[in-house]
Amino acid sequence: MYFYIYDNFLSEKKYERTLAAVETRLTDLGISGKIGRLSPFTSAKGLIRDEAKRGSQTVVVVGNDETVSKAIEGIGEVKVTLGMIPIGAPTTIARALGIPEGVEACEVLSKRVTQKIDLGKVNGKFFLSSLRIPGDRVVIEGEGQYRISTLAANCEIIVSNLRSGEMLEDAQSSLRKSGNPMDGLLDTLITNRKGGLLGFARRENGGSSVIPLRKMMIRSEGPVEAVADGSKFASESFDIEVVPDCLKIITGRERIFAQI
């Protein structure tokens, strides 16, 4: 049984046509199901929990990366399969999973090729793709055995489970091939950011570090704003770990990991 979660922004008129086409295609493929809509008063976590209790085995997120992030928070604790229909922007997570945008995603859903992947956990919250923390004056304690300190100012720490979007485009070739969400590790990427023209941040390629870790603690001198899969939160200490084999997810042939 499929359960579809529509993000709040999909009620905008510009998405009407795409949604109608998606719904028609899902009916044709025989995989239509109940629809739940997110709103400021309805959390994805609550919807998923209720539907899992009612017997839904597949939850399909319809929306962008932020919608996926909202769903992951609830799905990490419930044993259901996650699918995606990317609509809107950004959709880097879906792209990394090999899922095309809009109606074409329905074909991937119907084929139902699944992979069991790891999830990251920061201060008790699940994340699928990455966690970004400003890296100035922070210390990383890796596996409880060693300390990593950043020597340069203006650093950024990206703890990545599934390399997608910006990371794939910027990273050195050696960094690009190692990260995947099925290795039981989180890749800790430490990069230097330099102010570029017109105030845009530019990343230095030569100065990036990548350290695969299972567990780490990141502490900073004061509260810093971190971004996990697009959602922001502030803290001065981040307890991070990988939860292996945590999520069963529907993927397309163009996924960036576990390619046949």
Add this chain to the structure above:
Amino acid sequence: MRETNHEAETIISASVKVEGDFVSQGNVLIEGEVEGSIKTEKDLRVGEHARIAADVSAASATVAGEVRGNMTVRERLQLEPTARVFGDVKTKDLVIASGAVVNGRIMMEAEEEAAGRVAKAVKAAVKPAIKTAKVEAGEEKIEDALDAGDAATEKEKEGTKKTINAFFTR
């Protein structure tokens, strides 16, 4: 199908300092500073500007920077012209480029193997010797026992003779 993490790459760049016991399952490239110990199951590369104050253990290694600590490399250790190693080196295959500095003892596996062979030979020689010694000791004991037995018999005989003599005297 689940993928293994053997191909994981670790890069410690010049802007990062690592302190403690660093353990990795995959290839490690160090361009920054490391203090403590480094252990990897695969290849280690130490960049030209890297500074390592740690004991190093790796399957193979290429060093172009500074290492202060003992190095144990299972397969091949390659020291580039800019390499500076201050510590003992233990490896199977060593390549030192002109200009590289090594201050420490170098122990190749051939020497270790030789040491191992000597140890084995000594062990092999010692074992039979111990056995012989044990056997000899056993024989001596038996002989002692036999001698003791003979003495007892002679004493008994003498006792009997004395009794007979006493009977005839009466």
